Amino acid sequence: MSKRDYYEVLEVTKTASFEEIKKAYRKKAIQHHPDKNPGDKEAEEKFKEAAEAYEVLSDQQKRQRYDQFGHAGVGGAASGGGFGGGMTMEDIFSHFGDIFGDIGGFGGFGGFGGSRSRGPRVRKGSDLRVKVKLTLAEVAKGVEKKIKVKKYVPCEECSGSGAAKDSKPITCDTCKGNGRVTRVQQTILGAMQTTSECPTCGGDGTVIKDKCPHCNGDGITKGEEVITINIPAGVMEGMQLSVSGKGNAARRGGVNGDLLVLIEEEPHPELIRDGNDLVYNLLLSVPTATLGDSIEVPTVDGKVKVTIAPGTQPGKVLRLRGKGLPSVNHYGTGDLLVNIGVYIPEHLSKEEKSMMEKLAESDNIKPNSSASKNFFSRIRNMFE
Structure with a gap:
């Protein structure tokens, strides 16, 4: 089953700011939260889908890769998909619980939301x-x-666990397993309450008395x-x-x-990539370009024959539809572009030079006149 567009999931535009994305995710998460929809598998999947979309679109680098390459650029095709395929509900709350603030679990709902936002951190x-x-x-x-x-x-x-054999982590006495401590200070504005990571357990909620000797805890x-x-x-x-x-x-x-x-x-020995198109530079002899022929050219699937029409000019491009590379976003397949060049010999024998001089005198090869196939047939083999 193909994934939905992340912008569509959160119902935001592709130009949405981070705050707009954050606000849209919060709205979706509250709407589909498991505590609000007990036993509703569809709501749970939509909750995970929204978390996956937010995980990508809230990260600038991941968002750039997604905008350029789609789901494949952020692991959708490589791994089976982010949160929806590899992380649990607990993981989602541990990562994004703070986005909802201290509102008692999404505005009054219990369960994961309220407890995880104030619980020990997940590394x-x-x-x-x-x-x-x-x-x-x-x-x-x-x-x-x-x-x-x-x-x-x-x-x-x-x-x-980090704990030695026959031992296990114990609940931190400082934070009572919560991973966070709350302090109240008196200021000129009145009592100010602050919550921070527990300095004793580092936010884990547990401490290790006997460390595992193999991993040093x-x-x-x-x-x-x-x-x-x-x-x-x-x-x-x-x-x-x-x-x-x-x-x-x-x-x-x-x-x-x-x-x-x-x-x-x-690098391919013969083909050059240009986006989803492939380019092949085909060099013809003068007789072949003049008289035409059937020539084999390489593709990623093997060789195919192309027809060289009589009188083919240097610089002409033959386009073989669908012989390029597929789009990573499934938007079609590129083409193979065959760039035509004509080889002009640098060194000639006396006989070849004499024939070329005679050829130069012929009116039949001037740009505005038709070529003489009978004449070229006599010298074709001398250039190939």
């Missing part, structure tokens, strides 16, 4: 970046790549993973795909970072 692992080189044939068809990535993974000894160790990346057809040099949740593991649990895949193209 996120750092993102990883890799480069993947593709041939033109792989770009044309799309490809599945398996790459081995060195990364931080959850500690096997403590299952990522971090809950992560160095490791590696073989990751499968589905690269859609039509990607281009410099494009960046995002594979959700395949980056570094977070310390002491939490949400994994993302794997950012930078696309590089290997």
Whole structure:
């Protein structure tokens, strides 16, 4: 099932400001919040869809990639899709709960919204970046790549908790497991209440008394993973795909970072890419350009024959429809443009020079007169 346009999901224009996007997301999230729509799977999916749209459009770099490449540029085709496919409701609230403020869980609704906005923070692992080189044939068809990535993974000894064996994190006494502390100060304007991250547990809500000796309490160790990346057809040099949740593991649990895949193209020996079009420079001999012929030219699918009409001029472009590359946004396929050039020999034998001098005297080859095919047939083989 194809994804809906993110601007359409939030019902904003493509020129919407960050504040407009934030306001639209807040409205959608309140409308489809699970506590307001208990047991309504459709509302839950719309809630996730709105969070996914906001996650992209609220980030300037991700928004630029989305505007240029669509869902493929932000992981929709590479990973199965952001929040809707890889993150839970808990993850959404941990990331965006603060957008609703302290309004008691979306204006009176309980559950995730109110508790997560004031609960312990959820850590996120750092993102990883890799480069993947593709041939033109792989770009044309799309490809599945398996790459081995060195990364931080959850500690096997403590299952990522950071606590030693037969031990476990305990609730922080300072914040009582909330991860945040509230202070009230008297000012000339009256009592001012501020809420900040707990200085004892760093916002985790728990502390570790006995650290795991294998990871020193971090809950992560160095490791590696073989990751499968589905690269859609039509990607281009410099494009960046995002594979959700395949980056570094977070310390002491939490949400994994993302794997950012930078696309590089290997040069093709004969074809030149120009957007979704391909360009091939075809060099003809003088006799071929004059008399015409059937010539093979390369494409990403193999060779095809093109007809060279008699009297073809240098600079003419033959367009082979649909022989280019597909659009990454499924907006059609480009063409193969065959640029015609004519090779003029730099060195001639005495016999060739004599024939060319005779040819120059003929009225039949002047620009405004018809060519003499009988004359060219006698010298054709000498130039090929």
